[in-house]
Amino acid sequence: MARNKKHLERFQYTQDQAIEKPFNWKQLLRLLKYLRPYTKKLLPIAITAMLVSTLVRMFVPVLIGSVAIDSAIADKDVPFLTWLVIGISLMYLISYAGNNLRIKYVNILGQNVIYDLRRHLFTHVQRLSHRFFDTKSAGSILVRIMNDINSLQELFTNGIINVLMDIVLLTGIVVLLFALSPKLAIAILIVLPLMFYISTKLRRNIRRSWQTVRIEQSKLNSHLNESLQGMRITQAFAQEDENAEYFEGINTSNFNAWKEASRKSAMFRPFVEMSNAIGTVILLAYGAYLILEGDVTVGTFVTFSIYLGMFWEPISRLGQMYNQLLMAMAASERIFEFLDEQPNVKEKEDAIELKSMNGHIEFDRVKFAYDAERIAIPDLSLEIKQGETVALVGHTGSGKSTIANLISRFYDPTEGEVRIDGIDLRDAKIDSIRSRISVVLQDTxxxxxxxxxxxxxxxxxxxxxxxxxxxxxxxxxxxxxxxxxxxxxxxxxxxxxxxxxxxxxxxxxxxxxxxPSILILDEATSSIDTETEMKIQEALNRLLKNRTAIMIAHRLSTIREADKIFVLENGKVLEHGSHEELMEREGEYYELVKSQFQMLDAI
The missing domain is CATH 3.40.50.300 (P-loop containing nucleotide triphosphate hydrolases)
Incomplete structure (x- = not known):
């Protein structure tokens, strides 16, 4: 229950944060830039096909009303009516072909854009520094790359072309309505300002709701990822019920967020249908009056009725498209948040390509802090010569793994320099450093x-x-x-x-x-039994020859043969030397070895 309460508190905070963000048109334009590679081939074909099918649909009602009814039927001209029916049928076939081409090419276009965007995001995330992954869960990253990008699929596969199609259709219908009868056009379109006002009021609330949905989905995915990876621990401590209760809280919040967003989004279509009903009533009443007065013909009235049915359909689609756009903007905010994230470990434009590496490592007055409250290394200077096998020992939190991370340039020092072969690592290309360093971690x-x-x-x-x-x-x-x-x-x-x-x-x-030129073993033998460890030690003795090796180990028996041992405490070197030298001093290392042997004797 306590975890659920904390979750709801976090939910309220993140919801309030999301609400304050205005609609970002620059972000929309940035999103549309992913269409750029396809503007010469796919996009022109899709737009041309859309224009052909739309223009055909737009002029067919005029042929039916003003030409077929007012001319051919009124004059009882059967041959002309026959040719007119054949012509309209051919135009519908052209419209059908145009629609097929449009659907085909916008789907190809959309899938290519989604592919490019997902590849770009994944490639970018791979290049981010360890500090980014220290603060972001795997689930929250996964939901950006998968769910959020999937949310953009409808926008790119149908949305963009459909918006252009509906705008062209609406503009053409309005122009034709006023050309046929300005009085009747004004009468049936009088409800548009009311619709615009209501839809404007709905926009902010709908957008807020979809932002909240994205936040809740991220939490749900993060928790699922964490729960599945930690299932053995959950079962080992018999915490299935507690975990299910916590999941229930997150799942309920996600469900409520979707329900609220869907409810608000669904409000738009009834308004469109109500406006359509009002327009239809006006058309029947006022249109009949104008026919009796002789201001419009029956053919014009029929054309108006066809256009009226066609008019509210694109408005309804535009409303749905706006909802899709809001979902896409909520997702794109989160995608661009990651794309705008810059690596803390940056590569200089004129960085040096390390063609080879001897493995001579120097720490020159290095200071490093993970954040303002976590100073891992206050001031460290040490040297590891080429080909040396060096061991780093000390209690948990003494800075051993931090030193290894600085050598691999997973982090940069806050102050001072880390040099390999006399070159400051910040002056070298990252890939050329890491390609010559192998790291074996405790958690393989x-x-x-x-x-x-x-x-x-x-x-x-x-x-x-x-x-x-x-x-x-x-x-x-x-x-x-x-x-x-x-x-x-x-x-x-x-x-x-x-x-x-x-x-x-x-x-x-x-x-x-x-x-590798440098081999880092970070608690690498902790999961290996003594017999296997002896085999590996024999192999390492041969393979580490002429290589620089850094060994981090709590099990001190594994580092006896090291050329040099550094004993660390709070990021400082307390003492260093070979195993024999340190044992003779009877200092901190001696006490560590002694305590481990006492533990073994007790066992």
Missing amino acids: FIFSGDIMENIRFGRPEASDEEVKEAARVVGADEFIDRLPNGYRTEVEERGNILSAGERQLLSFARALLAD
Whole structure:
């Protein structure tokens, strides 16, 4: 219940924030720029087809009323009437062909735009810094790339061309109505100002409602993503009922938001139908009077009645289109929010391409803070020489992983410099840095696909033999050979069919296949049993030769052979040296080793 209450409080806050935003016409124009690549081929064909079918529809009523009824039927000219029927039939066939072409090409156009927009957003998000992913849930990112972009599909596949078609149709009908009978035209169109006033009043409320829908959908997707990934924890603590109750609160808010938005959007069509009814009554009453007075003919009256039915249809569609536009604007606000997000780690225009990397690392008076309240490194200077294997140890929060992230340039220092081979990382191209650094994390991520593809992820151009050699070096080939299809065994999302140790071995093979100059092992052996760890240690002793390696480990037995060990506390180096040197000093490292052995003895 407490979680549901907090959710409702957050909902109220985000709703109030969304309401204050005005309609952004610049944003609409920005959205329409995605049509630009198709303005030379697809768009002209679609517009031409639309104009042909619309113009045919527009002039057929004149032929029926003023020509067929007032001329051919009134004069009892059967041959002329026959040719007129044939001509009108051919015009309808032309209109049908035009509509088919319009629908075909606007759908192609719309799908291409949606494809481009989704690709642009995904590519952009991939280039954002780690700080962005620190503050955004996977669910909220997913809803932008999938749901919000899907909301634009109707706008691009039908909306834009339909708006042009309806504007052309309405303009043409109004002109023709006034050309046929100004008096009758004014009479039946007198309800338009009232319709305009009511629809204007509805706009803001409808837009607010669709903004709220987008917010609630994002929350729902975020919670679903989190719940599914954490299902084992939920079941382990028997919290299914609590989780279902929390989901009920979010789902109810989403349901209520959709219901309110749909209710307000549905209000427009009844107003259109009411206006149509009023116009029809005026046409019957006043039109009959004008016929009796001799001001209009029966043919003109029939033409007016046809146009009246055609007139309110595009107005109704424009109303629906406006609702679609509001939905699209609510979605595009959220899409452009991500597209306007700039990486915190920026690449200079004249950045250097690192052709090679020796692996000499320097931290020169580096300061780093995740935010104003989280200063991870107050002032750090250290040197890791080329080919050295260095271990970083310390309690949780001492800055070990932060140092590794700065070396990979996932973050930039707040002050000072991080240099590799004497080059400030901020002066180098990001891809050229990361392509020569392999990172093995504690939480190994395995992609859907087969074993071979997962290992090859570190170097896509590697041959099958190179992949198998990397697996053999780290000892992963033993369990891979036992799998049903060996290296072609399909693994599920996140590698759920594999044990934690097996996933870790695959990540080792992936990192080593990339042939890095610098290898970072962040708690990489934490999920591996002692026997497997010994095998990996033997392999690493061979593979780390002439490579710089940074090892982060709580299990101190894994770092005994390191050339140098840095003991960290609150982002500062308390002491450093080899295992033997630090043990002789009986300082902080000595106490850490001693406490771990005492724990093992207790076990």
